[in-house]
Amino acid sequence: MLKMQKSFSLLLLALLAVVVFIFVLWRIDSNPRTDDAYAYADTIAISPEVNGRIISQPVRDNQRVHKGDLLFQIDPRPYQAALKQAQAKLEGLNQQIELTQRSVNAQKFSADSAHAAIASASAAAKQATATLRRLEPLLAQGFASAEEVDQARTAKLSAISKLDTLKLQARQAKAGVSGVEALVAQRAEVAALIEVAKLNLEFTEVRAPFDGRVASLKTTVGQFASAGKPVFTLIDTSHWYVIANFRETELKNIKEGTAAQVYLMSNTGVKFDGHVDSISYGITPEDGGNLASGLPDVRRTINWVHVSQRFPVKIRITNPDESLFRVGASAVATLNTRS
Numbered sequence: 001m002l003k004m005q006k007s008f009s010l011l012l013l014a015l016l017a018v019v020v021f022i023f024v025l026w027r028i029d030s031n032p033r034t035d036d037a038y039a040y041a042d043t044i045a046i047s048p049e050v051n052g053r054i055i056s057q058p059v060r061d062n063q064r065v066h067k068g069d070l071l072f073q074i075d076p077r078p079y080q081a082a083l084k085q086a087q088a089k090l091e092g093l094n095q096q097i098e099l100t101q102r103s104v105n106a107q108k109f110s111a112d113s114a115h116a117a118i119a120s121a122s123a124a125a126k127q128a129t130a131t132l133r134r135l136e137p138l139l140a141q142g143f144a145s146a147e148e149v150d151q152a153r154t155a156k157l158s159a160i161s162k163l164d165t166l167k168l169q170a171r172q173a174k175a176g177v178s179g180v181e182a183l184v185a186q187r188a189e190v191a192a193l194i195e196v197a198k199l200n201l202e203f204t205e206v207r208a209p210f211d212g213r214v215a216s217l218k219t220t221v222g223q224f225a226s227a228g229k230p231v232f233t234l235i236d237t238s239h240w241y242v243i244a245n246f247r248e249t250e251l252k253n254i255k256e257g258t259a260a261q262v263y264l265m266s267n268t269g270v271k272f273d274g275h276v277d278s279i280s281y282g283i284t285p286e287d288g289g290n291l292a293s294g295l296p297d298v299r300r301t302i303n304w305v306h307v308s309q310r311f312p313v314k315i316r317i318t319n320p321d322e323s324l325f326r327v328g329a330s331a332v333a334t335l336n337t338r339s
């Protein structure tokens with residue numbers, strides 16, 4: 001009897017162990033958890049868009065700044081001088097265009113006068129030709145003298161000659177009419193240079209594009225800043241994430257929007273809610289092929305056993321505490337795939 005009780009107890013314990021094992025598997029499958037995680041926020045490199053020496057830097061390393069705050073200022077004097085020079089050149093061009101336009105108007109008036117003189121000379125030539133044609137038949141009949149005919153012939157030749165001369169002068173006057181198109185094109189070019197100069201002058205003040213925190217500031221007033229060369233980093237503190245590396249076997253139940261709860265190793269007593277923002281579709285493998293650089297590099301912890309690869313899951317935090325969150329801080333993430 002005692003032996004049967006022991007066998008029953010062992011069987012009961014075995015069944016209980018199986019139930020506990022199944023429950024643990026279900027729990028792990030429905031609430032995957034990982035401590036291979038870290039806090040993350042978007043960052044940008046603050047770089048000037050113009051060259052120059054820093055004359056003002058009202059921020060310090062690790063300082064919190066707001067959108068629009070002045071981060072540093074580059075000496076604006078060279079760009080102010082360039083703007084004044086371009087504006088003076090534009091003013092000179094405007095005056096030159098005005099004077100040239102007056103000259104063009106005079107040239108056009110001269111050309112128009114030449115055309116009017118041609119019309120008058122053409123009418124005189126026609127009249128002289130008609131007079132000669134009337135007198136030549138009368139000479140044979142004795143109604144006109146030879147002198148009158150000669151005078152009419154001379155008048156015709158003189159009128160034609162004057163007409164030819166006026167036509168030549170008209171062509172010369174027309175050819176001499178210039179324009180202001182080239183100067184107008186130059187004015188457009190100078191106007192564009194003025195806009196560029198204004199933009200460069202505006203770029204001498206570098207302001208925060210969003211609320212954030214200064215990081216890796218290693219320069220001060222007097223340093224020469226080069227366009228496109230980073231001066232420091234700005235962390236976007238308006239959105240915080242936790243990058244959690246889950247095993248590939250756990251990804252089947254993880255989707256965008258899956259509820260998450262995380263805590264930071266710096267303060268394990270404070271829990272933060274969040275949701276899955278995205279799931280990575282590529283990492284750099286340790287033992288195969290050459291893939292494009294820039295993919296996450298997630299190391300396996302056991303090299304002699306084929307273990308599941310881990311893929312980064314990006315979790316967006318809905319209630320971050322900026323005093324606790326730091327880029328790279330260790331975190332623990334638990335997902336609720338049942339939600």
